[in-house]
Amino acid sequence: MQSPRRRTTVHQRILAIVGRIPRGKVCSYGGVARAARLPGAARQVVWALHSSRGLPWHRVVGAKGEIKLKGESGLEQRLRLEAEGVSFLGSRVNMERHEHTFGRRPAARKGARR
DNA sequence: GATATGACGTCAT
DNA sequence: CATGACGCCATAT
Numbered sequence: 001m002q003s004p005r006r007r008t009t010v011h012q013r014i015l016a017i018v019g020r021i022p023r024g025k026v027c028s029y030g031g032v033a034r035a036a037r038l039p040g041a042a043r044q045v046v047w048a049l050h051s052s053r054g055l056p057w058h059r060v061v062g063a064k065g066e067i068k069l070k071g072e073s074g075l076e077q078r079l080r081l082e083a084e085g086v087s088f089l090g091s092r093v094n095m096e097r098h099e100h101t102f103g104r105r106p107a108a109r110k111g112a113r114r
Numbered sequence: 115g116a117t118a119t120g121a122c123g124t125c126a127t
Numbered sequence: 128c129a130t131g132a133c134g135c136c137a138t139a140t
Contacts, residue, residue: 010137029122041136042122049121060121068121
């Protein structure tokens, strides 16, 4: 290893984080990335999910609660979330209600009123 | 080391 | 609000 600092791969860290998303909650790719201490590395979350399994991958959505998967996979994700009690606003997850922030402050959104 | 890939994020128009 | 362009970062080849 050229960088002994990285005792664990980013994958493993991301996977561990995704695995901590509580049932009935969701998190954005960027949110997971931040929780993994890799701000801006939302794409690595995607990468990690690709090579992972057995994780609540369906709890990871776009920053606005939008399901980014296309085709039947996206449909399945939505069904799984609804089965967990996640509410939707149109075609998006109600982030105000279900976004998991890992203890961090959720991004203040306009219109966000308790 | 360079190039390609990936279920993104954010800003500008 | 929809679309396009660019940025972002780690992994695969």
